[in-house]
Amino acid sequence: MLAALVVVSLVAAASPSLAGDQSVIRVPEDEPTIQDAVDVSKPGTLILVEPGVYTEAVTVAPQHRNIVIRGLDRATTIVDGEFDEEPNHENGFKVFADGVAIENMTARNFTTNGFFWTGVDGYRGSYLTAIRNGDYGIYAFDSVNGQLDHSYAAGSPDGGFYIGQCQPCNALIVDSESEWNGLGYSGTNAGGKLVIARSSWHDNRVGIVPNSLTSEELYPQRKATIVGNHVFDNNNTQSAGIEIAVTALGNGVLLAGGQENVVERNLVTGHETTGIGVIPLPETALYGDEPEARDFDARDNTVRDNVTSANQYDLASITSLDDPTDDGGNCFADNEYTTSTPPDIETVLPCDGPAAGYTADIALFAALLGSEKPPAVDYKVVALPDPPVDLPNMPKAKSARARPATQEPSIRVRVGHLQVPTGKGRG
Amino acid sequence: MRARGLAGALALVATAGVLAPSTPGLAAPLHFGPDGVVDVKIDDNFYRPKKIKVRAGTTIRWTNDGRNEHNVLPDTGKRFGVGEIDPDATYEHRFDKPGRYGYYCSFHGAPRTGQFGTVVVKRARAERDTQAKKAERDTQAKGGRGARSSGT
Numbered sequence: 001m002l003a004a005l006v007v008v009s010l011v012a013a014a015s016p017s018l019a020g021d022q023s024v025i026r027v028p029e030d031e032p033t034i035q036d037a038v039d040v041s042k043p044g045t046l047i048l049v050e051p052g053v054y055t056e057a058v059t060v061a062p063q064h065r066n067i068v069i070r071g072l073d074r075a076t077t078i079v080d081g082e083f084d085e086e087p088n089h090e091n092g093f094k095v096f097a098d099g100v101a102i103e104n105m106t107a108r109n110f111t112t113n114g115f116f117w118t119g120v121d122g123y124r125g126s127y128l129t130a131i132r133n134g135d136y137g138i139y140a141f142d143s144v145n146g147q148l149d150h151s152y153a154a155g156s157p158d159g160g161f162y163i164g165q166c167q168p169c170n171a172l173i174v175d176s177e178s179e180w181n182g183l184g185y186s187g188t189n190a191g192g193k194l195v196i197a198r199s200s201w202h203d204n205r206v207g208i209v210p211n212s213l214t215s216e217e218l219y220p221q222r223k224a225t226i227v228g229n230h231v232f233d234n235n236n237t238q239s240a241g242i243e244i245a246v247t248a249l250g251n252g253v254l255l256a257g258g259q260e261n262v263v264e265r266n267l268v269t270g271h272e273t274t275g276i277g278v279i280p281l282p283e284t285a286l287y288g289d290e291p292e293a294r295d296f297d298a299r300d301n302t303v304r305d306n307v308t309s310a311n312q313y314d315l316a317s318i319t320s321l322d323d324p325t326d327d328g329g330n331c332f333a334d335n336e337y338t339t340s341t342p343p344d345i346e347t348v349l350p351c352d353g354p355a356a357g358y359t360a361d362i363a364l365f366a367a368l369l370g371s372e373k374p375p376a377v378d379y380k381v382v383a384l385p386d387p388p389v390d391l392p393n394m395p396k397a398k399s400a401r402a403r404p405a406t407q408e409p410s411i412r413v414r415v416g417h418l419q420v421p422t423g424k425g426r427g
Numbered sequence: 428m429r430a431r432g433l434a435g436a437l438a439l440v441a442t443a444g445v446l447a448p449s450t451p452g453l454a455a456p457l458h459f460g461p462d463g464v465v466d467v468k469i470d471d472n473f474y475r476p477k478k479i480k481v482r483a484g485t486t487i488r489w490t491n492d493g494r495n496e497h498n499v500l501p502d503t504g505k506r507f508g509v510g511e512i513d514p515d516a517t518y519e520h521r522f523d524k525p526g527r528y529g530y531y532c533s534f535h536g537a538p539r540t541g542q543f544g545t546v547v548v549k550r551a552r553a554e555r556d557t558q559a560k561k562a563e564r565d566t567q568a569k570g571g572r573g574a575r576s577s578g579t
Contacts, residue, residue, distance in 0.1 A: 059537055061537065061540065062540055085510070085511075087498065087500050087510055087533040088533045088537075090533060090534050091534070094537070094541075096537060096540045096541050112496075112534045116535075118472065118535060118536070118541045118542075119540070119541055135495060135496075135534075141472060141535070142472070158495075164471075165471075188471075213471075213494065215470050215471045215492065215493045215494050216470065216471045216472075217470075217473075242494075290492060292492075
């Protein structure tokens with residue numbers, strides 16, 4: 001009882017609006033580590049983490065559902081993996097519980113992922129910073145009903161942000177930024193009420209890459225919406241990168257073997273290969289020795305109302321490597337563009353009528369992606385820029401009440417109202 | 428998302444202009460190779476099959492068919508396991524003692540959650556038959572009616 005009173009007293013002193021709330025656990029005052037706090041948490045618990053560097057890896061077991069883990073300062077509340085390769089130290093946060101929100105902190109130097117939710121119903125990552133993690137920065141796998149917002153990821157060889165294996169995902173990435181990763185966003189077999197909006201994807205090797213693969217379940221990837229994003233200069237040869245990121249260098253948005261995706265009202269500029277590319281993902285060519293390998297065509301994707309410029313090819317579409325005349329039902333309309341393959345793409349692949357005379361230049365596609373590219377840099381030593389100084393802190397982090405991730409996505413994005421970004425400011 | 432050999436594969440496409448026909452997706456059957464090894468596949472992020480039953484003395488071979496690194500760690504103890512299995516790499520362990528062995532990938536799971544699996548090791552056939560016969564003899568010696576060996 002005495003301990004409980006001390007807890008309440010400490011919390012009351014620093015956070016008046018949370019005074020008397022016995023569901024608050026403060027780290028390190030009440031519990032010495034974040035893991036210790038998680039292990040005694042109950043649904044509704046708010047774990048408040050003081051600024052500091054925490055050299056721990058946190059696992060949220062399934063019974064600790066509907067909790068909130070919040071740093072009091074985004075930039076200085078840091079969970080640091082120190083590149084520790086010991087088992088169970090690979091992820092900053094590994095969440096197996098439904099409804100867990102993580103807010104306002106940084107995870108860096110983990111050999112696998114910074115923030116990782118897997119197999120959960122309900123997740124949220126808000127005001128997170130993920131830096132120099134060896135696989136993904138912020139990662140939701142086999143999880144539904146989620147939101148990643150106001151977050152930043154840099155320095156991962158795979159996706160800075162990754163949502164994978166969900167259909168329908170019912171998930172949102174919004175008001176976020178991804179730079180200096182192999183892939184700004186990767187989304188294998190993820191779609192269905194999946195919206196990537198109002199965010200900035202730049203200076204990665206590749207920008208936004210929904211994709212289909214048999215190595216995860218629920219293929220093919222389909223039904224993602226990419227809207228209102230600023231995608232620029234994803235040609236970074238100095239970043240880390242998995243092999244596909246190295247190979248696909250210089251592309252803004254690539255729908256790789258995806259179906260029924262919508263790419264609209266994005267600003268896409270400055271790519272050495274394509275601005276927005278609709279391409280197949282030929283596993284039989286990539287992994288011919290694997291019995292389950294299959295070729296994923298790109299079908300029924302819509303690219304409209306985007307503003308593209310200064311890309312080698314602003315727009316590109318190749319349905320399949322098997323048949324260059326297969327238009328795949330992909331369509332392009334009302335985009336601002338100068339160059340495309342095939343040429344005059346909006347006439348050849350219109351959205352208001354049948355395709356007319358479509359022929360894919362497969363040899364060009366192969367030459368662009370198959371050409372020699374600069375090798376990746378080890379993620380541990382990449383010369384990353386400092387995170388932007390204007391990354392926002394969570395408002396009222398000290399006093400805002402816990403809001404577990406039980407009704408995500410909670411930010412209401414009116415997709416139809418989002419405009420093409422101006423190119424100024426974040427997202 | 429990981430890929431291997433894309434540049435080379437696409438260069439081949441550029442040269443040949445066509446690809447080999449696609450192979451339809453196949454279920455992953457549990458198979459016993461000529462060396463008596465039972466295979467468990469590792470994909471992103473699960474083991475297949477998730478649960479496997481074998482006789483004592485069987486070797487399990489885990490093969491990473493995923494694009495990411497995985498590992499195999501026992502839920503408890505250190506009787507088997509490996510800290511890292513790269514894509515295309517394998518790890519083997521022979522299970523000699525009957526029991527239930529839970530394991531997981533520490534990158535993507537934890538004991539009994541996320542990416543995890545179970546190996547159930549039953550008594551070896553010869554041992555089982557020997558014990559069944561002994562039980563039958565004991566029962567007959569006592570003049571009662573006891574369990575019988577199924578002979579399977």
